[in-house]
Amino acid sequence: MSGVESEGNGADETCVIVAESSVDMEEELQARGSQSEGFEPSPSSRAAQKNVRGRETDGALRARATPETPEAPSALAEGIEFLPPRKKAAKTGSRAQPVGPGRENLGPCEKLKPTSSLTESESDLDGKGNLIAHRVLIANKREGGLGQIDIGAKKDALRAKLISKFLDPNRHYPWEDALASQLSNFGLRDVRNLCILHPEKVVGELKPFYREIVEAWGKLLPHLMPICRNKEDVFRLPFLKNPCFLHKGKTITSSHLMEAGLLWIRDIMNDDFSVKLDFIFGVLKNKNINFRKCSIRSITEKIKNTVTLFWERIMQTKDISMQNDDLNFLLCQNNNPVPVQEIKTKAWYKLLIAEIKRTPTTEKIWAQIFPGFNTKSIWTSGGGLFTPPTLQHLDFKIKHRRIFTGIVLHQINKGKYERKCKKCNEQDEDLEHLFLDCSLVRAFYSTIRRTIQSACNFHCGSDTEWTLLFLFGLKKNSAHQHTHIINTILSYTRFSVWTVRNYALYENRTLSLLPFFKTLFLNHLKNCFFAIPDTFNQLLNTGHTLFTVHQNNITLNL
DNA sequence: GCATCTATGCAAAATGCGAG
DNA sequence: CTCGCATTTTGCATAGATGC
Structure with a gap:
């Protein structure tokens, strides 16, 4: 499928996901709309706007480490971003975003760059760092x-839908004859070309459009079974390359x-499924084909076995009433054979996707x-209450381990980055160190853990369980009544660790985790309070003691 | 970590060759 | 002409190396 891989999906292969991993299109639009009106669902961005605008995550590196590169405007909230093929992306600035407000401080000879991706720094990583495979994201x-x-x-x-329309005996389309004539012009020179893998x-050799049709059908054919009402129908099938x-x-x-x-079963078999060996030998001799009897014998024996099995299967399946003896197929869905013309395009798509998609490494x-x-459970974990896209983005990256830790950055630019953790200067910074083992992080976690335990009345057993948490x-389907709130806290916990680490790494600034977290989280609660008051009030009355509201003023008990 | 290209391995089909 | 054994060819899947 060179066409699909090299051209059709060229851009998809390098696509990256920035945020909004769990919002659908509608919500995404809402989020964007509200942003343009000045509402910022992410309190982090608010905090950042004051003095360190846009540096929450990737922005930090972009703003300081590469001063010649302007930070893309609200890059992290831009949603799903398709980057052009890598080589072009590095060279041309054609897809760069226009310079937005707040970019005054940037250097004079700035070069426009594409908006944010999962890469952390344009100067070091642009075009590098393959992100999450398209095959996984689908x-x-x-x-x-x-x-x-x-x-x-x-x-x-x-394309498959087209074939299933073509095969529908009850309906006729103007283009059917054109397709039929194409199908009689190659391979078996018969409509039954649809039975085999070419x-x-x-x-x-086919014209591009018909080639696409035949190729698409070939991908689905292994899932299908031709409808055979009697032995004669079976004998009209081709046996070579037939799934x-x-x-x-x-x-x-x-x-x-x-x-x-x-080519056809009736060419080589008698009615009792015995092989017409002598006849075959005769034909081969007449056509001056060099052959071995034993070879032919063994191959026909195999054909005989599989055809017999197929016939037994036909006898077992339900009788599908057909109006005429046209070629048609059944698709078995949940042990329920359905004629192909009843299959929706979406069902074809799902079948095709199943072949392509990969489980995340x-x-x-x-x-x-x-x-x-x-x-597998990590994919249904997390989330939270109105979690901002930036946080969802980080959570998604962590789950996929697509975090540019010190070790990775050092690998990419040895002169610029060290393997050591900038916060503790004790150990090499891998993902586990960054988010779990760093001594500063551990102290912070124990505070959060105590808070969740006491304020949300949540208890889980072992330390490992807490680590996973x-x-x-x-x-998401946890029975605990404070699941939403706990997930929100945890999301902000991760985000705080990540942001504070970025300050340390890119700006040599040391921030205390807990106060930083408190500010972000409180801002988030305030935003929720104004944006979704009903939901927020429901949450208030669930019996936790995490925060209280008094005269429109939220107090965090932390 | 992923995509791409290349090498390798495997099984089945085809072929080569000698013996009878 | 047939058979058995060995070898080559073919198609396909996978592993490894390399680059980003």
Whole structure:
């Protein structure tokens, strides 16, 4: 599928996710709209606006470490960003965002850059650091993706829909004859070309549009079964490269039989499924084909076995009434065979996606670090109450381990970054150190842990469970009544650690974690108080003692 | 960490060759 | 002409190296 991979998805392959990992389009639009009206759902950004605007995360590096590079305007809240193919991205500034307000302090010879991506620093990482694979992101959120659309699969699904319309005996379309004539012009030179998987050489000779149709159909064919009402229908099927007839999981090929033009089951079999060996030998001899009887015998024996099995399967399946003997297929969904013309494009798409999507690599790594931990559960953990996109973004990056730690940065630019943690100067900074083991972080965590325990009446057993909690949050469907609040606290906890670390690394500034966290969290509560008063009031009355509201003034009990 | 390219391994099909 | 064994070819999947 060179077309799809190299062209169709070229941009998708390098796409990156910036924020809003769990909001749908509507919410995203709302968030953007409210931002433009001055409402900022992220209190962090507010705090940052005063003196360190936009430095919460990536911005820090961008603003200081590379003064010639302007920070992209509200880059982190921009949503999903598609970067052009890497080489072009590095060279051209054509996709750069216009310079927005608040950019006065930047150097004179600034160069416009694309908006933020998962990369931390443009000067060091632009175009590098592959982010999260497109194949992962097309999975749904419960599987670690973002439900991103795969355009290639979407296209194939539409092509498949075309075929299923073509096969519908009850409806006729003006373009059917054109498609039928194309199908009789290659391979088997018959509409039953739709029964087999064609090699690339054969498909390559087709006109581009029909080539796409045949290729898309080929991807779905292994899921399908041709409708056969009787033995005669079976005998009209081709047996080479037909996914119905598998031997040891593979389709059967035979250049001898192909060359001899013996393509259909009825060409080589009698009504009792015995092989017409002598006839085959005769045909091969007549056509001057060099062959071995034993080779032919073994290949036909395989065909006989698989055809017999297929026939037995046909006998077991339900009788599908057909009006005529046109070619048609069934798709088995949940053990329920459905004629293809009833299949929706979305169902085709899902089938195609299943082949492409990959489970996130990060799952394996978390499983190594936490033996016995169900790593799949991280995708349904976290979230919280009106969590700002910036925080969701960070949480998503942590889950995927796409954090540019000291070790990674050092690898990329040895002169500029050290492996050591800038905060404690004790150990090398890997992800576990950054978010869990750093001595400063640990002290902070124990405070948060005590707060959650006492104010939210939440208790979980072991230290490991707490560690997992700090990394991923509580499961969304957790029975605990304060799940939302706890997840919000934890999200801000991670975000505070990350931001304070960035101040230390990029600006040599030391901030205290706890006060920083308090400011951010309080601002968030205030925003929620004004933005979603009803939900907020509901939360107030659930019995926690985390904060109180008195005359529109929120007090944090921390 | 991921994408790309290349090398490698594997199994099945095709072929080579000698013996009968 | 057939058979058995060995070898080559082919198609496919996977592993490893490399670059970003």
